[in-house]
Amino acid sequence: MIWSKAPSKVVLVIRLLMALVFAFYGCVKLAGGQYYYGDWDDLSKSTVDGTSLVWLFYGYSPFYGRVTGLFELVPALMLLFRRTTFIGAGALFAVGLNITLMDFAFDYPFVKYMAALYTVLCGFLVVQDRARLRDVFSDPAVDAARRSPENSRGRARW
Incomplete structure (x- = not known):
């Protein structure tokens, strides 16, 4: 696999x-940037495009904007x-996946490809x-049974 063992300098960069x-x-x-936290009175579907509407929606709650x-x-x-x-990296993969999905779903311009690259x-x-x-998703009891002497001789197989 191409990603199996990258040089440490590549990983660091x-x-x-x-x-x-x-x-x-x-x-x-x-x-307080990126999302729109301003006045909603002069906004309508005819004056705001879809991508801006997403920023308006996320900015509706300043708390949500700060948490993101x-x-x-x-x-x-x-x-x-x-x-x-x-x-x-695991947390940013999940965050990046959400951003990528949102960017493609709402058809953001070029940034959707950058978000996909960051996710990758x-x-x-x-x-x-x-x-x-592997440690996160493994079961210690199953791993111990796989390493047991009986299993190595072929007797107790799962």
């Missing part, structure tokens, strides 16, 4: 790039530390820690 991108967007949202910023900023900061990279890169980081991913 991707970690730093994703940390920078998601930290930037998280800070913008925390500072935290969901980007905190995992981005986790990418800066090797011990927390797996958790940060976060997935790449998760795959690089596949041993941890």
Whole structure:
């Protein structure tokens, strides 16, 4: 598989790039940017296009806008530390997948392809820690039974 063992410098560059991108967007949202928090009185379907309507909807609740910023900023900061990279990359993969889906569903211009790329890169980081991913989804009892002496001789198979 092409992603099986990437050089550590490539992984580091991707970690730093994703940390920078998601930290930037998280800070913008925390500072009150990206979503529209203004007056809704002069808005109508005839004056607002669909993509702007999405930003209007998300901005309807400033609390929601700030929380989405935290969901980007905190995992981005986790990418800066090797011990927390797996958790940060997994969280950003989920966030990125949601953003990508939204961007394609509402037909955002070019940014939808950038969101897809960021999601793939976060997935790449998760795959690089596949041993941890395997540990998350494994059952210790089943793993112990697979490593037992009886199983190695072919007697107790699952």
